[in-house]
Amino acid sequence: MTGSSQTALTHLRWLEAESIQILRETAAQFARPVLLYSIGKDSSVLLHLARKAFHPGPLPFPLLHIDTTYEYPEMIEFRDRFTREIGAELRVYTNREAIRLGANPYDFGTAKCCQLLRTQALVQAIREGGYDAALGGARRDEERSRAKERIFSFRDRNGHWDPKTQRPELWSIYNGRVDPGEHMRVFPLSNWTEMDVWRYIALEKIPIVPLYFARPRPVLVRGGTLIPYQPNVRLLPGEKPEIIMCRMRTLGCTPCSGAIRSEADTVEKIIAELQEFRRSERENRVIDHDQDGSMELKKREGYF
Amino acid sequence: MSAAPEILAPALPLAHFLRQPGERSLLRFSTAGSVDDGKSTLIGRLLHDTRSVYEDQIEAVRKSPINRSGTAIDFSLLTDGLRAEREQGITIDVAYRYFSTPRRTFIIADTPGHEQYTPNMATGASTADAAVILVDVRKGVLPQSRRHAFIAALLGVPELVVAVNKMDLAGYSQAAFEEAAAAFRALEPRLRGARLTFIPVSALEGDNVVERSPRMPWYGGPSLLEFLETVEPQAAAAAGPFRMPVQYVIRPRDGFRGFAGQIVSGRVRPGDPVLELPSARQSRVQRIVTFDGDLEEAVAPMSVTLTLEDELDVSRGSLLAAASAPPRLARRFEAHTVWMSSEPLSPSKTYLLRHGPLEVQARAVQLRHAVDIETLEPRAAETLGWSEIGLVVWETSRPLAFDPYRDVRGNGAFILIDPISNRTIAAGMIEAAVEDPDEQRRQRRRPVFRAGRLTAGERRTRSGHSGALILARPDSEAAFWLERRLFEHGADVVLLDERVVPLEPLLRAGLLVIAPPDSECRGFPVVALPEEAGADPERAAALVLEELERRGVLIPRDAFLSGEGI
Numbered sequence: 001m002t003g004s005s006q007t008a009l010t011h012l013r014w015l016e017a018e019s020i021q022i023l024r025e026t027a028a029q030f031a032r033p034v035l036l037y038s039i040g041k042d043s044s045v046l047l048h049l050a051r052k053a054f055h056p057g058p059l060p061f062p063l064l065h066i067d068t069t070y071e072y073p074e075m076i077e078f079r080d081r082f083t084r085e086i087g088a089e090l091r092v093y094t095n096r097e098a099i100r101l102g103a104n105p106y107d108f109g110t111a112k113c114c115q116l117l118r119t120q121a122l123v124q125a126i127r128e129g130g131y132d133a134a135l136g137g138a139r140r141d142e143e144r145s146r147a148k149e150r151i152f153s154f155r156d157r158n159g160h161w162d163p164k165t166q167r168p169e170l171w172s173i174y175n176g177r178v179d180p181g182e183h184m185r186v187f188p189l190s191n192w193t194e195m196d197v198w199r200y201i202a203l204e205k206i207p208i209v210p211l212y213f214a215r216p217r218p219v220l221v222r223g224g225t226l227i228p229y230q231p232n233v234r235l236l237p238g239e240k241p242e243i244i245m246c247r248m249r250t251l252g253c254t255p256c257s258g259a260i261r262s263e264a265d266t267v268e269k270i271i272a273e274l275q276e277f278r279r280s281e282r283e284n285r286v287i288d289h290d291q292d293g294s295m296e297l298k299k300r301e302g303y304f
Numbered sequence: 305m306s307a308a309p310e311i312l313a314p315a316l317p318l319a320h321f322l323r324q325p326g327e328r329s330l331l332r333f334s335t336a337g338s339v340d341d342g343k344s345t346l347i348g349r350l351l352h353d354t355r356s357v358y359e360d361q362i363e364a365v366r367k368s369p370i371n372r373s374g375t376a377i378d379f380s381l382l383t384d385g386l387r388a389e390r391e392q393g394i395t396i397d398v399a400y401r402y403f404s405t406p407r408r409t410f411i412i413a414d415t416p417g418h419e420q421y422t423p424n425m426a427t428g429a430s431t432a433d434a435a436v437i438l439v440d441v442r443k444g445v446l447p448q449s450r451r452h453a454f455i456a457a458l459l460g461v462p463e464l465v466v467a468v469n470k471m472d473l474a475g476y477s478q479a480a481f482e483e484a485a486a487a488f489r490a491l492e493p494r495l496r497g498a499r500l501t502f503i504p505v506s507a508l509e510g511d512n513v514v515e516r517s518p519r520m521p522w523y524g525g526p527s528l529l530e531f532l533e534t535v536e537p538q539a540a541a542a543a544g545p546f547r548m549p550v551q552y553v554i555r556p557r558d559g560f561r562g563f564a565g566q567i568v569s570g571r572v573r574p575g576d577p578v579l580e581l582p583s584a585r586q587s588r589v590q591r592i593v594t595f596d597g598d599l600e601e602a603v604a605p606m607s608v609t610l611t612l613e614d615e616l617d618v619s620r621g622s623l624l625a626a627a628s629a630p631p632r633l634a635r636r637f638e639a640h641t642v643w644m645s646s647e648p649l650s651p652s653k654t655y656l657l658r659h660g661p662l663e664v665q666a667r668a669v670q671l672r673h674a675v676d677i678e679t680l681e682p683r684a685a686e687t688l689g690w691s692e693i694g695l696v697v698w699e700t701s702r703p704l705a706f707d708p709y710r711d712v713r714g715n716g717a718f719i720l721i722d723p724i725s726n727r728t729i730a731a732g733m734i735e736a737a738v739e740d741p742d743e744q745r746r747q748r749r750r751p752v753f754r755a756g757r758l759t760a761g762e763r764r765t766r767s768g769h770s771g772a773l774i775l776a777r778p779d780s781e782a783a784f785w786l787e788r789r790l791f792e793h794g795a796d797v798v799l800l801d802e803r804v805v806p807l808e809p810l811l812r813a814g815l816l817v818i819a820p821p822d823s824e825c826r827g828f829p830v831v832a833l834p835e836e837a838g839a840d841p842e843r844a845a846a847l848v849l850e851e852l853e854r855r856g857v858l859i860p861r862d863a864f865l866s867g868e869g870i
Contacts, residue, residue, distance in 0.1 A: 008538050009606065011330035011409040013321045020607035021566040024551040028620055028661065052595040053564070053607070057556035140400050147399040147414075163397070167728040168423055168644050170430040171717045172566070173658055177726040191411055193402045 012200050016049065019188040021172055022151055023053040023135070026186045027060045029176035030133035033186075036122070037063040037083075037090070039075045040251045041208050042137030042189060045197050048206045049188060050135075051086065061135070062089040064125060068117040069099055070232065070253035078209045093125035105255045106234055114256075123159035126183055133176065133184045141193045151190045157181040195274055202267045212270065214247040214262040225258040316594075318601040328404065331532060334413040334428040334435045334461065336452040342469045343438050346507035347401060347414060348378075350529065353514040356403030398428045407533045422677060422691040423644040425452060426731060429459035430717070433537040436528070437466045437488075441474045441504070445487045447678055453488075454680045457495040458640055458693070458733065460713045462537045464498045467528055471520065472506040478522040494680045496710065503528050541604040545629035546570035546578070547707070547715045549660035550622040554609055562593055562609040563618050568660070568714025569707075570626060571603040572610070577627035580616045581705030586627050587614035604714070621662035623705040623715070631705045631715060634737035638672065639709075641696040643688040645722065645729035649696070650687070655729070656721040657700055665701040666720065672697065688730075697738050709733035763814035764859070769795050771811030772857045774848060775821045776833035783818050783833070785845035790816055795858070816857075829855050 009017065026033050035050060037043050050059055063083060067076075083090040095103070098116035105113040126134055140146045150166050152174045167175050176184055189197070201208060218229040218241040227233060228248070229241035233255050246259040247270075264270040323329045335343055350356075401412040413428030415421065429435060435456035439449050453464055466488050474480040485502040492500060503512055504523055511517035514529045526534070547569040554562040572578070576589045592599040593609040602608045610624065618624070625631050643649055649668055657666035674685035674694040688694045709716030710733075720730040764770045776783040778799050790797040798810070800819040810817050811828040821832070831851050834844050852858045 008323045008329040008536065009321050009603075010323045011328040011404075014330045014605065017566060017605050017607040021551065024564055024607070025661070028552050054552075054554060055595040055609070056560065056562070056593065057554040141402045147401060148397045166397075168427050168719075168731070169728075170427050170719060170731045171714070172431075173660065173717065173719050175658065175719060175721050175726070175728045177656075177721060179726065191400065191402070193404070193409075195404070196409070 012196065012203060015192055015196060016052070016200070018172070018191060019046075019049045020053040022174070022186065022188040023050050025174050025176065026133050026135055026184075026188075027054070029174070030184070032129070032131050033061040033133040033135065034064045034091075034126075034129060034131045035059070035061055035135040036137070037065050037079070038137065038251070039065065039071070039079045039209060040137070041197055041201060041212060042139065042192075044206050044208050045192075045200055046135065046137040046189060047086075047088070048204060059088055062091050064129070064131075064134070065090065065092045066118060066121045066125060067092050067094045068121070068253050069094055070104075070117070070255060072209075072211055072228075072230070072251070072254055074211050075209055075251060078207075082207060091129070093121060093128075095121035095124060105253070110256055117253075126159060127181075131183060132178055133186055135186045135188065137189050138187050139192050139194070139197070140187075140190050149187065149190065151187055152176055153185040153187065154178070155183050155185055159183070161185075195271070198267060198271050198274060202271060208267075209251060211248040211251060213265045214245055214269075215265060216243050216245050217259065218242070219244050219246060219259055226260065228254065228259050230254040316597050316599050318599065318603060320596075321603075321606060328407060328409050329538070330409045330411070331434065331535070331537075332411045332413065332432050333465075333532060334415065334425070334432040334456065335438070336415045336425050336428065336435075336448070336455075342440070342507045343414075345378075346436075346438065346467065346469065346505070346513065346528075347412060349507050349510055349513050350412075351401065351403050353510060354403050354405055354529070398424050405529070405533060410532065422451070422455060422693065423642060423731075425455045426459055426642045429456045429461050430731070432456070432459075432461045434463035434465060434532065434535055435461045436532075437464055439466055439468050439484050439488060441468050441470050441480050441484050444484055445491070449488070450491060451677050453491060453495060454677060457498045458675075458680075460496075460709055460733065462498060462540060463535050464495065464500050465528065465531060466500065466502045467507075468502060468504045469507055471504045471511060472509045476504075476506075476511070476517075476519045478520070481520075481523070501525075501531060503531065538605075541569050541712075541714065542571060544569035544604070544712050545631075545707075546572050546576070546624075546626035547631065547712060548572070548608075548610065548624045549662070549715070550618055550620055550624060551661045553619060560611070561615075561618075562611050563622070563624065564607070564609045565624070565661075566607045567602055567604040569604050569712045571601060572626075573601045578610075578612070578624045579627045579630055580618050581623040581625055581631060582633055582703050583617060584630070584633070585614075585616050587612040587616050589613075621660075623660070623662075625705065631707045631712075632737045633703050633705050634740075635701075635703045636669065636697060636699045636738040636740040637704065637706065637734050638695055638697045638736055638738050639718070639732035639734045640675065641688065641694055641698075641720075641730050641732045643690060643692050643694070643730050645727065646690045647722075647729070648687040648689045649694070649730075654723070656723050657698065657704075657718050657732075658721060659704050659706065659718040660715070662704070664704065666698050668696050669699045670697040671695075695735070696732070698732070699740070706734050708736055710735075760812070760814065767796050767814055768793065769814070769816060769852070769858045770856075771814050772816055772829040772831060772852060772855070773807060773811060773823060773825050774816060774818045774831050774833065774852075775823060776818050778818060778820060780833075781841035782844040785841045786818060786833070786848055789845050789849060793858070816852075829857050831855065831857075 054060055065079060095117055103113050103116045140149055150169050154166060155161055178184055219226040220229055220239055220241055226244060226246050245263060247262045247264060248259050250257060262273060264273045335347060399414045401414055403410050413432060415424040415428040437449055437453050439445055456464055468481050468484045481504040503525060504520055505512045505528055507513060511519055512527045514527060516527050548565045548567045550563045550565045552564040554564050572589055574589050574591055577586055578589055579586050590611040590613045592602050651668050655666050657664050671685060672695040673682035674692055676683050677693060685694060707715045716734040718732045719728050722729050760770060778801050783799060787797055787799055795816055797816040800817060807817060807823060807825040811825055831848055834847055853860050
């Protein structure tokens with residue numbers, strides 16, 4: 001046990017090395033891989049790792065954004081600018097049919113709206129794009145049902161996830177064999193925690209959407225939740241937006257993701273805040289509270 | 305064309321990647337257990353007491369209608385996963401949990417302990433640096449504790465921590481702890497060199513889990529968390545021989561060819577001589593390329609891109625290895641194999657074997673024995689079924705460059721895939737290469753000639769002789785003299801360096817074969833070079849010629865003995 005501190009990687013370098021190995025396996029094992037880019041902090045870390053994995057070559061796969069059309073304008077602006085800067089190929093997919101039918105969280109309910117604009121859109125995009133692997137930034141620490149998720153997560157022809165058909169995953173040897181029509185969801189950040197993601201963003205100075213940083217924003221206070229005010233958010237009778245110092249902990253659609261009161265306007269301050277902050281990040285996503293175990297139900301249907 | 309000159313970033317020192325004081329390292333450990341042994345409570349306690357559980361999660365557990373603990377919070381609920389399991393109160397898969405302290409980040413692979421879940425335990429142990437084995441102080445070493453210890457040892461986990469649990473129910477008694485520890489220590493000879501550490505704990509009360517317990521003053525060792533914070537098993541991989549399986553070839557433009565992979569063992573610097581396997585061709589490392597700049601050194605488990613000084617044929621599935629410590633290269637090897645399919649091992653089936661990035665076909669040649677997971681003793685078996693472990697001799701379609709699993713964990717493991725269902729059906733840990741008797745026979749049988757339609761008589765008429773074996777050391781002066789004289793005679797003569805079996809096809813083709821003295825043949829004349837040949841090789845050669853003529857092998861010719869030829 002002597003001198004061993006000289007050989008142990010820091011935990012972030014260890015996680016980085018593992019993620020790069022997974023990204024390279026995905027590029028090598030699949031004919032048509034794609035990286036699901038949600039513009040959020042986890043996606044930003046994933047994209048950064050992908051650039052590292054194939055340096056000095058270009059990314060060997062395109063980026064795919066599932067655009068619900070309810071995203072914050074800052075997200076779209078960031079997406080277009082950043083992907084252009086790094087020379088990545090960006091593909092955008094929207095469930096046009098559902099939008100045409102008027103899908104929105106108020107009239108359809110959050111569960112149904114999410115099912116149509118995220119889950120179904122993703123399954124359609126993968127099918128239409130003929131992708132056999134979709135890289136995503138999901139982490140196992142996000143929600144209890146994700147604790148058992150594989151790094152290579154098998155999806156059947158309908159894009160469905162079945163806990164019983166998942167393949168055993170030993171060492172860092174991944175079985176990416178799929179038949180036509182089936183695909184693999186690949187999660188290179190499986191072993192990262194929210195704190196790891198932030199520490200890595202600080203270490204590597206990774207650009208992220210400004211919505212993560214606190215500043216005074218017009219919000220609607222609903223129960224304990226702050227809903228950033230956007231033109232497409234419907235007001236309740238008598239409701240008026242207030243200006244509150246706040247930031248987004250996770251990014252989602254404008255009507256369904258809440259902000260938190262915060263003074264943290266730098267990555268370092270966010271990390272300090274998180275160290276004191278003992279509430280899980282998904283709590284601010286309205287969608288997860290539909291029913292107990294709702295994330296597991298969504299996953300079975302193909303949600304990320 | 306040669307590579308365009310590049311502006312290189314200054315080489316980064318390795319320290320950039322290594323843990324400095326005040327930074328965290330990472331440890332992966334496995335746990336296994338069943339409903340009543342307190343494992344979920346122990347993990348829940350570790351998560352809770354290191355403040356790794358969010359308040360809303362604790363609130364959800366506090367509000368849960370289920371509480372099996374008899375205390376305010378049922379910690380076991382914090383770690384239960386899928387809905388069906390939550391309802392049944394059991395865990396049926398590997399669940400990964402995360403927590404950290406200022407010194408370290410931890411990844412727990414949490415698995416069920418029941419016998420039929422051997423594959424889950426093996427999966428959890430495969431990536432673990434340490435295994436926490438739970439023993440109920442009142443019940444001693446139950447089969448599932450033993451099973452977990454054996455599987456962890458088989459999967460090469462270097463550190464086994466035995467948490468002797470429920471000390472609160474044994475009055476925190478030292479005698480009870482020592483009795484349980486002694487019973488466990490009896491297993492040590494079968495634990496393949498894993499290090500053992502014993503800690504008395506009460507998961508329910510929190511004794512010696514995070515903080516040292518004042519209720520067991522007789523125990524002077526660390527708490528479970530203190531132990532996990534200080535154990536350093538990653539050093540073993542860094543100290544091993546350099547190994548990097550090539551996952552991907554990066555070729556962005558003319559001239560640059562980078563071999564991307566994760567170093568599974570050892571360290572590497574520019575200038576180091578390396579071998580490409582399976583070709584065994586040698587080159588030197590030219591650069592260690594990363595996004596952050598070139599490195600002056602890299603160490604396991606970093607993911608890097610190497611360039612080589614020479615143009616070797618390197619592709620996905622190649623292994624780059626230290627030239628000074630090459631791996632084994634073989635098509636046949638024996639491996640402890642954990643069977644994970646309900647369809648049993650079949651000797652007539654061809655499976656896909658994935659060893660790092662290399663995928664080859666594989667066939668089970670022999671099941672040497674199954675391993676009784678209750679005792680780790682071998683037992684006779686016809687096949688392997690779900691959850692069984694056996695020592696299997698595998699043969700692959702192409703040679704594998706591997707190290708025995710116990711020497712280099714990252715280069716001795718493989719998985720097996722069913723080529724029809726695409727499912728992962730087994731995992732293997734290579735013990736050793738196995739000599740392949742068929743392969744040896746094939747080697748010896750070469751060269752193989754068909755008889756053809758020419759008769760021995762036709763050959764004899766044309767060449768002036770028939771087939772015969774001449775025994776002589778093929779590197780001796782006399783052998784060379786003999787070869788020369790026979791050639792001058794117009795004879796068809798060959799010198800064989802090694803003993804070849806069988807020789808008959810060569811002799812049937814009418815050749816005069818000079819072969820090592822231990823060679824054998826049936827049905828053809830055999831003449832040995834005289835013992836004293838070394839003193840006068842020319843004379844010895846002449847004696848052999850005379851003998852061949854006397855035996856009717858050579859057709860006598862006057863010109864022959866005078867050495868003029870025809």
